[in-house]
Amino acid sequence: MIYPSNINPDFTDFGETFKFDDYDDDAFQMIMEGINLGDHSPTLSWTSSEKLLATEVASPFQTSLATSPISFEIGDKDEKKKRKRHKDDQVIHVFKTKSVKEIALDDGYKWRKYGKKPIRGNPFPRHYHKCSNPNCIVKKKIERDTSNPEYVLTTYEGRHNHPSPSVVYCDSDDFDLTSLNTLSFQTRTYSYSHSAP
DNA sequence: CGTTTTTGACCTGCGC
DNA sequence: GCGCAGGTCAAAAACG
Numbered sequence: 001m002i003y004p005s006n007i008n009p010d011f012t013d014f015g016e017t018f019k020f021d022d023y024d025d026d027a028f029q030m031i032m033e034g035i036n037l038g039d040h041s042p043t044l045s046w047t048s049s050e051k052l053l054a055t056e057v058a059s060p061f062q063t064s065l066a067t068s069p070i071s072f073e074i075g076d077k078d079e080k081k082k083r084k085r086h087k088d089d090q091v092i093h094v095f096k097t098k099s100v101k102e103i104a105l106d107d108g109y110k111w112r113k114y115g116k117k118p119i120r121g122n123p124f125p126r127h128y129h130k131c132s133n134p135n136c137i138v139k140k141k142i143e144r145d146t147s148n149p150e151y152v153l154t155t156y157e158g159r160h161n162h163p164s165p166s167v168v169y170c171d172s173d174d175f176d177l178t179s180l181n182t183l184s185f186q187t188r189t190y191s192y193s194h195s196a197p
Numbered sequence: 198c199g200t201t202t203t204t205g206a207c208c209t210g211c212g213c
Numbered sequence: 214g215c216g217c218a219g220g221t222c223a224a225a226a227a228c229g
Binding site: 198199200201202203204205206207208209210211212213 | 214215216217218219220221222223224225226227228229
């Protein structure tokens with residue numbers, strides 16, 4: 001039994017796949033080590049324009065890719081400035097998903113939307129969400145990538161202090177890992193449980 | 198009827 | 214201090 005964490009238990013429609021442009025070996029490698037897929041190597045990376053840098057690799061992989069201990073910082077100077085407000089130990093994750101619809105990356109956690117703002121230079125608004133769990137302060141922001149409007153950037157801040165309400169299990173016997181070459185996390189390839197293994 | 202979304206108002210940090 | 218931009222609040226509306 002492989003336990004790859006909860007990436008997208010309620011896959012609906014992210015275009016054809018959960019796919020990334022270009023290639024960044026380091027970022028990709030860290031994510032895949034977390035997922036622990038062994039020798040199988042899906043194609044995953046960040047766009048070169050964003051130059052996402054891995055800035056932290058901390059504790060063991062958690063219950064969700066979206067809340068994995070890997071955090072990224074966008075290499076752009078202005079962007080770093082904007083992020084200065086965050087505490088140094090703030091864990092920030094940025095995920096980029098191809099999506100034809102204005103929908104959030106579904107990571108298995110329950111979120112409550114609390115705001116929407118037009119962002120300067122971006123024709124699409126940014127959406128603000130908080131984790132619905134009473135004592136959890138994790139937030140996520142969702143916005144379209146200006147340089148690539150068919151992609152959606154999902155930014156997570158903080159770590160959940162509780163397990164995901166929806167945990168993914170993957171049975172290696174009937175699941176072809178090589179099909180992850182395009183990271184197509186569709187529900188039919190997984191079975192789910194709401195309790196720990 | 199409880200939960201979530203919507204949306205305008207309010208707050209905060211920053212540059213000038 | 215002022216104005217702008219981004220982030221949050223909270224009441225009302227919508228939803229299931």
